[in-house]
Amino acid sequence: MVGAEPAGMCRIAPMTSSDLWDEQTAQGYDRTSAEMFAPHVLAPTVEFLAQLAGAGRPALEFAIGTGRVAIPLSAKGISVSGIELSQPMVDQLRRKVPLVEDLPVVVGDMATATIPGRFSLVYVVYNSIGNLRTQDEQVECFRNAARHLTPGGRFVIELWVPGIRRFPPGQTAVPFEVTDRHVGFDTYDMVTQQGTSHHYRRSDDGSASYGCSNFRYIWPAECDLMAKLAGLVLERRVADWDGSPFTSDSEKHVSVWRKPAT
Template sequence: MTSSDVWDDPTAERYDADSAEMFAPGVLDPAVDFLAALAGPGPALEFAVGTGRVALPLAARGIPVSGIELSAPMVERLRRKAGGPSVPVLVGDMATSRAPGRYSLVYLVWNSIANLRTQDEQVECFRNAARHLAPGGRFVIELWVPPLRRLPPGQLAVPFAVGDEHLGIDTYDLVTQSSVSHHYRRRPDGTLTHSAGRFRYIWPSECDLMARLAGLELAERVADWDRSPFTSESESHVSVWRLPSAATGRRG
């Protein structure tokens, strides 16, 4: 059983509206450009495909895209969209579920690997990505760098969004590497709602070790989809690992 939160029907119904900033062309287009260049003619597989924010525009470029998604209500929203029925989606856990075939690209965006709240599951997610890759294929994740330097002694919370309609605060447990993202939203009817998502944060170096355990080697790390250099001040990273061409028999 996965430790991930499972998006229920009401949450899935609000997901696109609550995440509208992530659908903006300035945010989405660079991600799709980056992934399309790596996928080539494909095929590509998205772990935690959700409502198809990335999968659908990538498929619209002619790349065969499949997905794995834990939440059936999220998949139902994807199915309602233009092009959605043509994207095969397996409802299951991205750490263990096996989609048919081999892929030139497996990708996992917008911090979604952190939905797996144990280190063991995160290691298995890397291994599952490697199992799906054709020799020479790439595994890509987009992930935030925990802003722990912004935590004064004794403080456990960091705001990440402050606005009239949305206040977001992350709380951290430095012992377990767990965090909770709290979202307070003002709805159009004036009501206030609170929701929370639970995560396990991962450092870039820890990701590299997980990749090595899966038989993958680091190919590239940048700060964002625009390929800004990754530095000690970067608040996020886009990392690409490659399955060596001679590694066919090493996938576990």
């Protein structure tokens, strides 16, 4: 599952393969992703990133969204900037942090957009790198991170491990959540590594809505190769923000690559 789903049918943004989060989706993002704002989820994420950035040093978030991670990270004394494809998502962030100088954001895609300065930490969370739906764009995202890093700085991604091991022969979909309020499942094309997250939600009045988001899944080893092409070196891989070991049974990973000091 890659982030939140667009409210209606999937839309592709100009000049990039990514879906574009529209006004309706942006307005409902914090509500539909409420579980990711829970303290037990957010606190370990922020603490992990704050320790990597270092006190008083700048950090850059790709796909910053409505500021779920950036705002509490800023509260820890980290100077955070962002890159975000969707202007409506940035508009929602500005409702929380009105002053641009407090949290600068450039509107653009994370594979090519740049922002002034160099950073001790660049990060992209909640599977958002998968929103780039071509391998070339994903490689460029790693290179873009490296361009923004100071020597010795780190690039961090949070990414799920594709769940295709759960597929019996002939099956193309796997559920990731089934409740009385939300049914979500992913469909995969294992030839192209393309996928779609499908979301069916029931409202209080009994009506149902459908939304979807497209992604390209990446294996951890493929991430390491992309990092190598960008001149980055794997420093650490764990199963979650709490630092638990990454194993063959892990369903996600948090990986840290370092830009060599020389």
